[in-house]
Amino acid sequence: FYPYYLEEHANRTCRRLHFVGTTLVILTALYAVFTATWAALWLLPVVGYGFAWVGHFYFEHNRPATFQHPFYSFAGDFVMYKDILTGKIAF
Numbered sequence: 100f101y102p103y104y105l106e107e108h109a110n111r112t113c114r115r116l117h118f119v120g121t122t123l124v125i126l127t128a129l130y131a132v133f134t135a136t137w138a139a140l141w142l143l144p145v146v147g148y149g150f151a152w153v154g155h156f157y158f159e160h161n162r163p164a165t166f167q168h169p170f171y172s173f174a175g176d177f178v179m180y181k182d183i184l185t186g187k188i189a190f
Contacts, residue, residue, distance in 0.1 A: 100168065104175035105188075107164050113154030114183065115190060120150030121180045151176070 108114050123146040131139040148165070155163045164172040182188040 100171040101175055101178055104164055104172065104179065107161055108154075108159065108179065110154070110159045111189065113151075113159040114179070114188065116150040116154035116158070117176060118180060118183050118190065120147050121176055123147070123150070 108117065124143050127139055127142050127146060131137055148163075151165075152163055155161055164175065179188065183190050
């Protein structure tokens with residue numbers, strides 16, 4: 100699935116928006132846990148999907164893989180995030 104996932108994220112701006120959204124998801128989750136501000140967890144889908152969907156609809160011009168493969172897509176996003184962090188994929 101990951102090779103397919105990367106094909107769906109060929110546009111650099113789309114990948115960057117995914118990276119920003121995933122970073123905000125991680126930071127928001129950590130904030131919620133460490134401050135016990137559980138209401139902040141409601142922001143996770145907003146920041147995660149918000150940035151990703153803008154990338155897909157306005158830059159990649161395709162439908163997010165989440166619509167057909169939600170679990171694989173979720174996992175693929177974190178693998179792509181790691182690959183961007185480690186320099187395997189260009190930011």
